[in-house]
Amino acid sequence: MDKDLMLTDEQQRELEKQWEILSRGAVEIIPEDEFKRKIAKSIKENKPLKVKLGLDPSAPDIHIGHTVPLQKLRQFQELGHTVQLVIGDFTGQIGDPTGKSETRKQLSKEQVRENAETYVKQLFKVLDPQKTEIHYNSEWLEPLTFVDVVNLAGKITVARMLERDDFEKRFKANQSISIHEFFYPLMQGYDSVALKSDVEIGGTDQKFNLLMGRHLQKEYGVEQQSILMLPLIEGLDGVQKMSKSLGNYIGIDEEPNQIYGKAMSIPDELMIKYYQLVTDLPHEEVQRMVKGLQEQAIHPRDAKMKLAYTLVRMYHGEEAAKEAEQHFKTVFQKGALPDDIPVVELEKEQLEGGKVWIVKLIVTLGLVPSNGEGRRMVKQGAVKINGQKVDDLDYEVNIEQDMVVQVGKRKFAKIKLQ
Structure with missing residues (x-):
């Protein structure tokens, strides 16, 4: 000096x-x-x-x-x-x-x-x-x-x-x-x-x-x-830099349940980086979490829930973080349906004799953006009708009143027939 x-x-x-x-x-x-x-x-x-x-x-x-x-x-x-x-x-x-x-x-x-x-x-x-x-x-x-x-x-x-x-x-x-x-x-x-x-x-x-x-x-x-x-931080895909155009992002103005759910999909190997770069937790607490993960004293699921809670708390407050955590536990860990499932009305003209091709249905309900993405989700076993998995690409769905369609872990729609 x-x-x-x-x-x-x-x-x-x-x-x-x-x-x-x-x-x-x-x-x-x-x-x-x-x-x-x-x-x-x-x-x-x-x-x-x-x-x-x-x-x-x-x-x-x-x-x-x-x-x-x-x-x-x-x-x-x-x-x-x-x-x-x-x-x-x-x-x-x-x-x-x-x-x-x-x-x-x-x-x-x-x-x-x-x-x-x-x-x-x-x-x-x-x-x-x-x-x-x-x-x-x-x-x-x-x-x-x-x-x-x-x-x-x-x-x-x-x-x-x-x-x-x-x-x-x-x-x-x-x-x-x-x-x-x-x-x-x-x-x-x-x-x-x-x-x-x-x-x-x-x-x-x-x-x-x-x-x-x-x-x-x-x-x-x-x-x-x-x-x-x-450093730049990778998005939810674990590969590309986080970007809205790539859809691999967590927006700080998104709804608490969205932030929490997205954070739970972060690849395990990126958790430490997220803790270090995007949370406001004290350095000592982050170091304890890092050590616990490295020594396998902390389960990755528990660390990820702590991360998800922290991100919601940072941008929406403590109460919203508690509610988002409870929502996640109820819907995704216990397999219950969320209370706020979006309702989508289908007109009879959209149905072909009461049956609809599974891919066309999830596109029509806005649960996937395209037929290609719809096929991919069906092949992966990520589509459920009233809680039952559908992995047959040729499946024709018999449409019923109040039928619940799910794609992935976070996308739901309840059908109302006009």
Whole structure:
């Protein structure tokens, strides 16, 4: 540590505590010694760090994959630091090309603003509003003149841009790259210049954009930010990154029973990662759970129920978590039917002599999106009629009043005949 940052014993203990908490779970910190120095300086001068996270509201809903960086920001807040939440209402109109094999569809300003309003409301389910600054990057990006934009573009080379993995792949595959896509990392980096951020947080897929912030801060004579990269979390399929478009997500605004039920379908091997990255449980409690699972002292089912309960409690409260747990036990463990089964009315014209092909029936009831998915669910033995499994693809169902059709563990429909 530099001589000008000599700390008292108490300050040194505080530094070690903050470093242990803030570095926990990070995949990479760039550069580590600089980040530690920033924390020390913050403690010595009693001046909070400005910690930036950029979010492009390309869709209105937040899922728990989005909360990985939010949980880390909450830790910064609890240690006295200030969060700079940048809502990319300007960059969101372009769309981050990271990980994309083609140019993203541009959103209108109205679409982005509408999504952003929903975003902010959900973000405060994790973050402390009193220690959060909300910024819209149109504040400093829209006023830039063409001369400003040319100067900004002059601070990076095309060769450097093509080092970025997704651009490089598309270039080599002769897939089109629009010039405006090159401006996305420049604009995200310029956000750090405008806000003079001390630290920026992001997923491992954002490394290029995060480094751009450091590069541009240096070019504009601003003290460079440190970068803290966090892991991406796989979705319910256990393979792909959690994504609403893939349907493998848990939305934080979903109904308690939905959150609980989805959490119970998380693959066992991902449970520890979920505990570590998306819950607000104390570190010591998480470590006890990890040890118990590794030593087989805790049954994976019990650990998963604790995880499901925690996620519902975080976003809907203790009472909702208790009710969701009881609902799960009643419906799925004891085999009872839920009280709130959706009722679907069928008209006689939809029935062919009172009989309907099983696949057509579950599609008509909205329990599966397509015949292909319907066939798959029947083959897997995931379809039940009045509690009886149906695994014959050619089965013709005799439709009866109040018949209950079930697909998987969570989808039910009760038939009413008109």
